Amino acid sequence: MTLAQWLGLATWVGQLGLAVLAFVRGRRAPLAIPLSLLCLAMFSWTFAEWATPIADRRTWRALDVAFSSLA
Numbered sequence: 001m002t003l004a005q006w007l008g009l010a011t012w013v014g015q016l017g018l019a020v021l022a023f024v025r026g027r028r029a030p031l032a033i034p035l036s037l038l039c040l041a042m043f044s045w046t047f048a049e050w051a052t053p054i055a056d057r058r059t060w061r062a063l064d065v066a067f068s069s070l071a
Contacts, residue, residue, distance in 0.1 A: 005050065005054070008050040015042045015043040016043045018039045019037075019039030022035045041070040042071050044067040045068050048061075048067060049064045049068075052064055
C-alpha cells in the first residue's frame, strides 16, 4: 500500500471513531446525533474512496460519488 492509502485508512478509521464517540455521548448534547450522522457520511465517503483503487469495482466508485454529495 502507498502512503496515500495508509493515510486514507487512518482517516476513515478516525472518522468512524468520532462517529461512535458522538453517538455514545448523544444524550448529553443536542448536536451530537447530527454530528454522528455527518461523521458516518464522511466515513462512508472516505472508505469508498479508499476501496475504489484497491477493489477496482464500479460499486465503490458509485458509493464514493453518492456519499460525497452528502458530505
